Amino acid sequence: MYDLLVVGAGPYGLSIASHAAAAGLNLRVFGRPMASWRDHMPRGMFLKSEPWASNLSDPRGRRRLDVYCAAQGVAARHGEPVPVEMFADYGLWFARHAVPEVDERTVTRVAPCPGGFEAVTDDGQVLHARTVALAVGVMPFVEIPAALRGLDASLVSHSSHHSDLIRFHGKDVTVIGAGQAALETAALLAEQGTRVRVLARAAHLRWNDAPPPWERPWWQSARSPHSGLGPGWRNWFYSERPGAFRRLPERTRTRITASALGPAGAWWVRDRVERAVEVLLAHEVTSARAVPGGVRLEVLSRANGSHPPLRSVETEHVIAATGFTASLDRLTLLSVDLRDSLSTMIDGSPEVGRDFESSYPGLFLAGLVTASGFGPAMRFVHGATYTAGALVRGVRRHLRVRPLSGAIPAPGRPSPSETPTRAYG
Structure with a gap:
């Protein structure tokens, strides 16, 4: 039986695995490394966060993004966005050097069993572990409007759902949303020759300013410090003090998580949108139906004086850049009895304790699903550093593992004595 099974191999799962390996835990890691970044983001996109705020976490801080970029002959500079492809390659490099070998099979079910948990892979293998860390990213929580x-x-x-937008070349596409995903997707579509419009409920688009210089007078830093989520004391609190955020009242936490750092476009995509993309603001889709050649959207205009208030928009395809809803009911890989036993917060997300342990002992959660517990940082790569350290401390506390004095084990394949056997029957 393993000490820890990590389900998911994105920034959070890989960071947790690195810290767990350094702590000497007997663990396995499952998932396609950096799958969301490799399979679910079109080429040409960039990270919105700063390079120094986009590090995966190893205990000694050696496997940083800037270290990887330097080895590739590229400087990761403050204020210069990093291509998604480079970030994905960085994650793969991190996986090779900072964690035990990742098993790319998918875990399809996690259920309680005597002494811990039983996990089943997509090819039917059954493994047992005393603790489980779910770091499943955002894909289970995709949100598409009801209409x-x-x-x-x-x-x-x-x-x-798109790693490549070329299928839409020469077509007519409507993108719904007002955040970075919507605006950058629309810019990429326009730049490849797609007729594209953005349809947003917001009355106006919000654009993030270019970050202030890294080196600046002390009084400017004191007034608006840099943080992993952008400049300002409020962002600093969200990004650098997740443990303190968790001590806020539950209603305050859920309200902040739902509203802080709302939909906005990065400064470097603004001109690309404004010069090439039609934007329909204060518009909401009320219904949609298939018609020959595509989709007819019935759209309600909420703009003052709009006449007529209802209009139809016909398009060949609709891309909903409408975010993710991290509710417990969408964690369907958990067995029904395990899922039903978990306590939830008022927004439907699972409740987690100070070490990211759920209300079911030994089941730990990481990433977006913990944002209402630990704050907006958990929606970004930056939150992986705090999560990895705290979660592994919680696992060790659960296992009652004493601190190690020996060397950190090198990443590699499990030894024969650690390799699980296939279940009978």
Whole structure:
């Protein structure tokens, strides 16, 4: 039986695995490394966060993004966005050097069993572990507006469903949303020759300013410090003090998580949108139906003086860049009895303790699903550093593992004595 099974191999899962390996835990890691970044983001996209705020976490801080970039002959500079492809390659490099070998199979079910948990892979293998850390990223939580649900995937998709937008070359596409995913997707579509419009409920688009210089007078830093989520004391609190955020009242935490750092476009995509993309503001889709050649959207205009208030928009495809809803009911890989036993917060997300342990002992959660517990940082790569350290401390506390005095074990394959056997029957 393993000490820890890490389900997920994105920035959070890999960071947790690195800290767990350094702590001497007997662990396995499952998932396609950096899958969201490799399979669910179109080429040409950039990280919105600063390079120094986009590090995966190893205990000694040696496997940083800037270290990887330097080895590739590229400087990771403050204020210069990093291509998503480079970040994905960085994650793969981190996986090779900072964690035990990752098993790329998918874990399809996690259930309680005597002494811990039973996990089943997509090919039927059964493994047992005393603790489990779910770091499943954002894909289980894809949110598509109710008006668009039920339409065929050839007509409606989520922005995270695309690793390549070339299929839309020469077509007419409507992107729904007002955040970075919507605006950058629309810019990429326009730049490849797609007729594209953005349809947003917001009355106006919000654009993030270019970050202030890294080196600046002390009084400017004191007034608006840099942080992993952007400049300012409020962002500093969210990004640098997740443990303190968790001590806020539950209603305050859920309200902040739902509203802080709302939809906005990065400064470097603004000109690309404004010069090439039609934007319909204060518009909301009320219904949608398939028609010959695509989709007809019935749209309600909420702009003052709009006449007529209702209009139809016909398009060949709709991309919903409408975010993610991290509710417990969407963690369907958990067995029904395990899922039903978990306590939830008022927004439907699972409740987690100070070490990211759920209300079921030994089941730990990481990433977006913990944002209402530990704050907006958990929506970004930056939150992986705090999570990895705290979560592994919680696992060790659960296992009652004493601190090690020996060397950190090198990443590698499990020894024969650690390799699980296939279940009978």
